[in-house]
Amino acid sequence: MINISINGRLVQAEEGEFLLTVMKRNGFKAPALCHHEAVEPYGGCRLCMVEISKPQWKGWKDLVVSCLYPVSADLEVQTDSEAVIQERKTVLHLLLARNPHTKEIKDLAAEYGIVRSKYQEVAEPDDCILCAICTRICDAMGFSAISLVNRGHGREVAPPLNEPPPDCTGCLACALNCPTNYIKYTDNGMTREIWGKTFEMLRDPQTGMPTITRVFAEYLTKHREIPEEYFGLGDESHRKRTARNFGKIAAWTREETVREEA
Amino acid sequence: MTEATTTTAATRKITSVKDLEKLRREHKAENDKYPKQVMVCCGTGCLANGAAQLVEAFHKALDEREIKDFEVKAIKETGCHGFCEQGPLVVIEPKGIFYTKVKPRDIPEIIEKSIESDEVIEKHLYVDPRDGKKIECYGEVSFFKHQERIALRNLGKIAAHSIGDYIAVGGYQAIAKALTKLTPDEVIEEVDQANLRGRGGGGFPAGRKWRTCRDVEADEHFVICNGDEGDPGAFMDRSIMEGDPHAVLEGMMIAAYAVGARRGFIYVREEYPLAVLHLQKAIDDCHEYGLLGENILGTDFSFDIRIARGAGAFVCGESSALMKSVAGLVGEPREKYIRSVIKGLWGKPTVLNNVETYVNVPVVINKGAKWFTSIGCENNSGTKAFSLVGKVRNTGLIEVAMGTTLREIIYDIGRGILNDRPFKAVQTGGPSGGCLPESMLDLPVDFDSLTKAGSMMGSGGMIVMDDRTCMVDVARYFLQFLVSESCGKCVPCREGLYQLHQMTIAVCEGRAEESDLEKIEELSDVVVKASLCGLGKSGPNPVLSTLRYFRDEWEAHIREKRCPAGVCRELITYTVNEKCTGCVACITACAYNAITGEKKQPHFIHQDRCTKCGACVAVCRYDAIDVA
Numbered sequence: 001m002i003n004i005s006i007n008g009r010l011v012q013a014e015e016g017e018f019l020l021t022v023m024k025r026n027g028f029k030a031p032a033l034c035h036h037e038a039v040e041p042y043g044g045c046r047l048c049m050v051e052i053s054k055p056q057w058k059g060w061k062d063l064v065v066s067c068l069y070p071v072s073a074d075l076e077v078q079t080d081s082e083a084v085i086q087e088r089k090t091v092l093h094l095l096l097a098r099n100p101h102t103k104e105i106k107d108l109a110a111e112y113g114i115v116r117s118k119y120q121e122v123a124e125p126d127d128c129i130l131c132a133i134c135t136r137i138c139d140a141m142g143f144s145a146i147s148l149v150n151r152g153h154g155r156e157v158a159p160p161l162n163e164p165p166p167d168c169t170g171c172l173a174c175a176l177n178c179p180t181n182y183i184k185y186t187d188n189g190m191t192r193e194i195w196g197k198t199f200e201m202l203r204d205p206q207t208g209m210p211t212i213t214r215v216f217a218e219y220l221t222k223h224r225e226i227p228e229e230y231f232g233l234g235d236e237s238h239r240k241r242t243a244r245n246f247g248k249i250a251a252w253t254r255e256e257t258v259r260e261e262a
Numbered sequence: 263m264t265e266a267t268t269t270t271a272a273t274r275k276i277t278s279v280k281d282l283e284k285l286r287r288e289h290k291a292e293n294d295k296y297p298k299q300v301m302v303c304c305g306t307g308c309l310a311n312g313a314a315q316l317v318e319a320f321h322k323a324l325d326e327r328e329i330k331d332f333e334v335k336a337i338k339e340t341g342c343h344g345f346c347e348q349g350p351l352v353v354i355e356p357k358g359i360f361y362t363k364v365k366p367r368d369i370p371e372i373i374e375k376s377i378e379s380d381e382v383i384e385k386h387l388y389v390d391p392r393d394g395k396k397i398e399c400y401g402e403v404s405f406f407k408h409q410e411r412i413a414l415r416n417l418g419k420i421a422a423h424s425i426g427d428y429i430a431v432g433g434y435q436a437i438a439k440a441l442t443k444l445t446p447d448e449v450i451e452e453v454d455q456a457n458l459r460g461r462g463g464g465g466f467p468a469g470r471k472w473r474t475c476r477d478v479e480a481d482e483h484f485v486i487c488n489g490d491e492g493d494p495g496a497f498m499d500r501s502i503m504e505g506d507p508h509a510v511l512e513g514m515m516i517a518a519y520a521v522g523a524r525r526g527f528i529y530v531r532e533e534y535p536l537a538v539l540h541l542q543k544a545i546d547d548c549h550e551y552g553l554l555g556e557n558i559l560g561t562d563f564s565f566d567i568r569i570a571r572g573a574g575a576f577v578c579g580e581s582s583a584l585m586k587s588v589a590g591l592v593g594e595p596r597e598k599y600i601r602s603v604i605k606g607l608w609g610k611p612t613v614l615n616n617v618e619t620y621v622n623v624p625v626v627i628n629k630g631a632k633w634f635t636s637i638g639c640e641n642n643s644g645t646k647a648f649s650l651v652g653k654v655r656n657t658g659l660i661e662v663a664m665g666t667t668l669r670e671i672i673y674d675i676g677r678g679i680l681n682d683r684p685f686k687a688v689q690t691g692g693p694s695g696g697c698l699p700e701s702m703l704d705l706p707v708d709f710d711s712l713t714k715a716g717s718m719m720g721s722g723g724m725i726v727m728d729d730r731t732c733m734v735d736v737a738r739y740f741l742q743f744l745v746s747e748s749c750g751k752c753v754p755c756r757e758g759l760y761q762l763h764q765m766t767i768a769v770c771e772g773r774a775e776e777s778d779l780e781k782i783e784e785l786s787d788v789v790v791k792a793s794l795c796g797l798g799k800s801g802p803n804p805v806l807s808t809l810r811y812f813r814d815e816w817e818a819h820i821r822e823k824r825c826p827a828g829v830c831r832e833l834i835t836y837t838v839n840e841k842c843t844g845c846v847a848c849i850t851a852c853a854y855n856a857i858t859g860e861k862k863q864p865h866f867i868h869q870d871r872c873t874k875c876g877a878c879v880a881v882c883r884y885d886a887i888d889v890a
Contacts, residue, residue: 043596043597043751043752043794044751045753063791065597069599070599070600090754090785098757118781119757120764147592151575151750152756153745
């Protein structure tokens with residue numbers, strides 16, 4: 001354990017832990033658009049930048065992205081110094097120029113007193129903030145069905161060749177974790193549509209409700225060794241089954257106690 | 263490909279230093295056998311000008327003449343001399359007669375006069391553009407005379423793809439010395455003492471990098487050679503890889519021995535097909551000779567090199583992006599709070615150096631740190647290769663001792679500005695470098711001075727500009743390159759450079775306001791501070807350095823809506839002045855019929871039809887068209 005100071009307060013941390021994790025644990029805030037607990041830190045949005053220094057640096061300061069900065073002893077962190085605020089404001093202006101109508105960006109910008117970007121807005125704005133959470137989660141799931149294509153300002157999230165992605169299983173990890181709800185999908189009863197691909201859903205025999213896609217269930221059975229019948233049930237059925245099991249355990253325990261007492 | 267010099271040497275493994283020495287003598291004797299040698303430059307530039315046909319014509323002509331006592335074999339396809347604009351180049355040794363722009367039809371005459379006897383054919387000689395003198399000898403040409411070649415030492419001197427030639431000029435002696443006489447620590451110490459700084463642009467001391475890497479405990483270490491030269495107009499690394507591939511391999515071997523690596527990679531862009539070809543040939547030859555593989559030179563050092571080909575993204579020259587690309591992933595940089603020397607390729611400690619850095623290593627080991635530090639200036643030892651391009655009379659690849667002034671480079675080697683126009687600026691360091699004005703001409707060229715002046719060494723691009731270059735337009739051009747080459751991972755670089763580019767376009771088109779200059783400066787500052795990798799951090803440099811030295815030009819665009827250099831189309835008009843003699847040259851040249859007038863009467867330009875293409879200015883011999 002080492003000691004570091006954040007905004008003048010001493011906190012404890014493990015050597016090499018990422019600074020943002022330490023900050024969050026101790027109640028310090030920094031905006032972060034590309035951060036997601038499920039995947040490795042990315043360092044793309046640059047909003048979680050903080051100012052750091054050390055006593056031995058003789059007053060020299062540096063701006064670092066806290067999501068990727070490994071902490072070391074005697075670190076002094078300022079989460080809202082003038083330089084940090086200036087940087088965040090400019091980045092928000094830039095983001096607002098790209099996504100002028102996106103609620104999440106507008107709200108965050110408003111927190112910093114920005115209503116309109118001072119830079120030129122793009123011609124056809126959309127809601128994608130290029131945080132890459134969707135593609136990183138898709139990689140982590142083991143599919144890599146979608147990816148970031150093109151370089152620079154023309155970058156976008158897309159399946160290969162903009163065709164229905166062959167590796168997509170319709171698991172919705174991308175869409176459900178998209179911070180701006182940009183990735184669209186439709187559930188039409190027993191089918192699901194995402195990325196231009198249609199999937200067949202499994203049906204829960206007890207409730208008659210769709211559960212997950214057949215392809216996804218097959219994948220999980222094969223690669224995660226989860227029994228196939230598990231996927232045939234929806235959440236409600238799982239809950240009922242669990243409740244029944246708990247009921248049985250409770251009954252056994254009661255019988256046991258009665259027998260012991262006798 | 264004819265392997266002229268190695269056909270007699272048996273293809274056998276070199277298993278000791280003795281073997282290597284024996285082979286060196288054999289190859290040297292083989293080379294010395296010929297009274298005359300013809301070196302045909304087969305670098306990419308000369309090949310494009312027909313060097314391959316030239317070699318073919320040489321062989322054919324010699325065959326036809328059935329010269330028996332005069333062996334045909336001594337025609338060498340060498341690497342790039344660097345003087346591509348004069349290509350194809352032919353050098354006839356031992357006198358070093360230097361012929362430029364040789365055509366296949368000239369070959370019979372050259373054989374007759376310069377090879378069979380000792381005559382010099384005047385019409386093929388190089389003419390000095392400044393004094394019009396014809397220069398006979400290679401070493402006397404102004405372009406070469408003022409250079410000091412270490413990294414480019416073998417270019418133009420040995421057959422590019424021949425391991426025999428490389429061994430004959432003392433190749434692989436440095437690795438032999440390192441393996442048999444020096445410990446890895448001593449190798450690092452030597453490189454450290456020589457203060458060999460990274461030639462890729464960063465200028466980080468190679469010795470220190472190697473030591474850090476060696477000190478990291480891991481089951482495997484890697485060495486990588488960065489051959490992803492992405493700066494537009496730069497071709498130093500390309501020429502070295504094409505013309506002296508074995509020197510690159512030897513440098514990597516020494517680095518591998520020093521840090522304890524068993525595997526190495528050369529990252530080359532696919533746009534350099536000849537470099538890939540020659541490197542692969544060199545690697546294959548080394549396998550055959552036992553210079554790569556298990557137990558090199560009979561020691562317990564084993565090392566192998568593979569080529570990793572890149573698709574040519576500029577950002578892949580950045581170390582972490584490059585390593586991702588080598589590993590087969592999308593070349594995107596990562597945050598380097600943990601350096602790649604500690605956690606690099608596949609999470610292992612990795613030494614990454616530039617082609618030019620590696621090529622310097624064998625020289626440092628052979629001649630020692632003391633000799634190396636005697637060249638160059640304080641804290642910047644050795645030499646640096648540049649590609650000198652733009653509005654100078656001699657353009658091409660050069661290598662000068664560190665600390666040489668810009669003036670010496672531009673006026674001695676480059677022979678001054680084309681058409682005697684005034685010098686305006688020189689851009690160093692590639693797209694993210696900076697522009698230096700005339701007042702900086704006496705600046706010594708080294709890592710520290712250039713950085714202090716607001717530019718950078720970069721990998722060594724050097725673009726000279728004359729008074730007809732608009733500095734705002736230059737900034738716009740380089741920003742455009744960076745915008746399209748930004749990987750797009752982080753917001754400041756992706757969006758910031760884009761917005762900077764948009765604002766610069768507005769300045770060029772006269773749409774900008776006074777407050778925009780402040781906005782540009784403020785945004786540049788944040789992009790520098792907040793970007794993830796070096797591309798973004800140095801991205802605003804074209805804007806910042808032109809604002810620093812040519813602010814008046816920016817202000818003229820914004821306040822007076824005027825482009826002083828007469829480049830930005832939206833801000834200029836072409837008008838005929840009183841010098842017009844009525845020669846109709848411009849009327850003929852104008853593709854849009856925008857100029858009218860009678861013979862021997864002053865002409866008139868119709869502004870509504872003028873597209874400001876500049877064709878009229880180019881043809882006017884009387885300086886009668888004003889651009890303002």
